[in-house]
Amino acid sequence: MRTNSPKKTYAAAALLAVAALTLSACGSSGDDANASVAEVSEESGTTKAATVLDKPFEKPDLVLTDTEGKSYDFRKETEGKPTLIYFGYTNCPDVCPLTMNNIAVAEKEVSKKLPKSELANLRIVFVTTDPERDTPKALGEWLKGIDPDVVGLTGDFDTIQAGARTVGISIDPPTKGKDGKVTSMHGTQVIAFSPKTDGGYVLYGEDATVEDYTKDLPKLLKGENP
Numbered sequence: 001m002r003t004n005s006p007k008k009t010y011a012a013a014a015l016l017a018v019a020a021l022t023l024s025a026c027g028s029s030g031d032d033a034n035a036s037v038a039e040v041s042e043e044s045g046t047t048k049a050a051t052v053l054d055k056p057f058e059k060p061d062l063v064l065t066d067t068e069g070k071s072y073d074f075r076k077e078t079e080g081k082p083t084l085i086y087f088g089y090t091n092c093p094d095v096c097p098l099t100m101n102n103i104a105v106a107e108k109e110v111s112k113k114l115p116k117s118e119l120a121n122l123r124i125v126f127v128t129t130d131p132e133r134d135t136p137k138a139l140g141e142w143l144k145g146i147d148p149d150v151v152g153l154t155g156d157f158d159t160i161q162a163g164a165r166t167v168g169i170s171i172d173p174p175t176k177g178k179d180g181k182v183t184s185m186h187g188t189q190v191i192a193f194s195p196k197t198d199g200g201y202v203l204y205g206e207d208a209t210v211e212d213y214t215k216d217l218p219k220l221l222k223g224e225n226p
Helices: 012-019 074-078 095-111 136-144 157-165 210-220
Strands: 008-010 022-027 036-042 050-057 063-066 071-073 083-088 123-128 151-154 182-186 190-193 200-204
Touching: 063 157, 071 074, 074 123, 083 095, 083 182, 095 123, 095 210, 123 136, 123 157, 136 151, 200 210
Parallel strands: 008 050, 036 182, 083 123, 123 151
Antiparallel strands: 022 036, 050 200, 063 071, 063 151, 083 190, 190 200
């Protein structure tokens, strides 16, 4: 695994460069025609895990549907709570499940060291980029295998795309190739929101490890810089 890298504070101008990342295919699962291929953003020229943003993102105005089929107002439900949000899809063969598993494992590790009260307000939110296939039921079943406490959200694609764009995440509509493989073009960054300001002030790339999240979570819970 990669070792933890130094954290760096970026100016507002650099923030746009971080958000506007290039897209590249992250892989496929063999020759299975029904397998999905995730094409994801890749931050080149850096190995750092976390970027502390000079100008935090405002929380996206997202009202979607959770795994119970109920309306979920992202801003309202996470107000004043340390929150991690990730946009991905359940049929992703690699990056999406790896990212969510890394966060879930880190949360369990941190729970062994901190009082339950300190973790009680943590919200981990997974928003699908493939809402046509990721119904509330499908999303719920997938998340049970990772962490049943994760909030899974689905809904109208245009709403999801617009919400993701406000935090610098690029998403394209899923497409099906001639070989039957579904491609979802989406950014793979995890955004951490501060419980103090509700601003998205830390960005993690897809190379962030369990160790990175385990080390940073205690600070993120308090709205401190990792």
